[in-house]
Amino acid sequence: MNYHSNVLETTQWSLKIDLKKDLESFMEKQMRKMNIPPSGTRSIMYEYFNTQKRVIFETPRKVVYSREFQCPEEYQEALSQFEQSARKGKNLNTYLSDQIRKPEKSDDLLNDWNIYHFHLTKRFREDGFAKRSDYQIFAWVTADCIYMIQIYPHKEAHLYTKKELLKIIEENWPELLKPHHIKGAVRLSVQLDDEQYGVLRDAHATSFVELGENKVYGLIGGGYMSDGSSGEAVRREQFWHNRLKLFEMVIRGNMPFISSVVRRQRGLEPSVYRFQLLWISNSADSLRLIEWNSHMGVEWFPEKGKLRIFTMEEELDFGGAFEGGVRLL
Structure with missing residues (x-):
């Protein structure tokens, strides 16, 4: 100007x-260094912040497991490999969907509940990304720790809207949800099941989650806009x-x-x-x-x-x- x-x-x-x-x-240069160039379909600033939210930066992290965590015996070796990669600060994005390379795309589960889902596998494609697996790891990721919530079969009903995921977090690490607690909210007037949460998420309608009396939470992952964009970005x-x-x-x-x-x-x-x-x-x-x-x-x-x-x-x-x-x- x-x-x-x-x-x-x-x-x-x-x-x-x-x-x-x-x-x-500056943001465009940083995105290109990450091999995630701007798509040209959204503003660079939005895509930069959306990428920051979705990409897991490489740094050593602690790995902790919920009391409910269970892994099929035949996938123990794959789980151990994933854990070692996390502890050593290796690239975990290869376990995510290859949509991570598209900065305009959104992850509804991450935007809604701040939960990542990883392919549980030892098999990788030529481009470095994990091949589709029969099981997925669901985890909450911070700058220094990965909280391993649970493993579910890929065929599980309502896989990405299981309220059980949040219940496990609340039971094991309540401090993670505390910043998203809705003060003064005792109960929701309408109780939603996993299927109903799926309908709301498909419509990108923001919803609260009740995990018990005086345990109502909202915007856990920053929320999303009506077009699916990351509300946080x-x-x-x-x-x-x-x-x-x-x-x-x-x-x-x-x-x-x-x-x-x-x-x-x-x-x-x-x-x-x-x-x-x-x-x-x-x-x-x-x-x-x-x-x-x-x-x-x-x-x-x-x-x-x-x-x-x-x-x-x-x-x-x-x-x-x-x-x-x-x-x-």
Whole structure:
């Protein structure tokens, strides 16, 4: 986007800034590194966040089993192989559906209940993905642990809408469901069985789950939109669209001040100020830009409503300047 000072301002300036484009360019590069390029059918930002939700990143994890967990004897070796891969931080995405390579696709079970389903097998295709198996592992995955819920036959009725999955989680690891507890909800007015949950999920209708008195849960996996899109990915896309647009407005509204600092620090009066997104803190409460013609930086603290203007030399000389966040350049 191009902006210009008005004729009444004492300092004249031109501004080139497109922070959404900067972020999407970074996201596209990251997706291509993962060999999951944007499909072109959805926004890059949505597909990036959808991919982040679906892909299991490679890192060593603990593996814990529910008390109810049972594995057929003839699949014990395949289960052991899966567990070792998880503990060693190997790629577990090869046990998922190959739809993981399509960033526009959604996983309804994951979006609804935050549960992954893996093929339980030792047989893999030439492209590295697991061959379809007779049994599937159902698990809850965090950054450091895989909670093994249960194994079911692929032919099991209502396989992906079995409320038993959530009951097992609640019985073994109630802390996983606690953030999704609906306070004040004692009972649901209508009790749904597995088949009815399947009908609702096929229609992408958001529903709550009751696991007992005062045990009503909702949006466990972030939910989905009416078209099946990940509700979590949509909300994150909207958040960053709004935050970056507001940052552009802040820069535009503070250009007289920014240009005065550049003039004082550098002795420059650039005809055009060209800003680019440089760094985002992990908590999204701090964002930094670089202005290429003056090599000055601007940091915005949205919650505090403050700006910090600095020289890039000062920033680079400061140890750990880019820790605690993502550097885009």
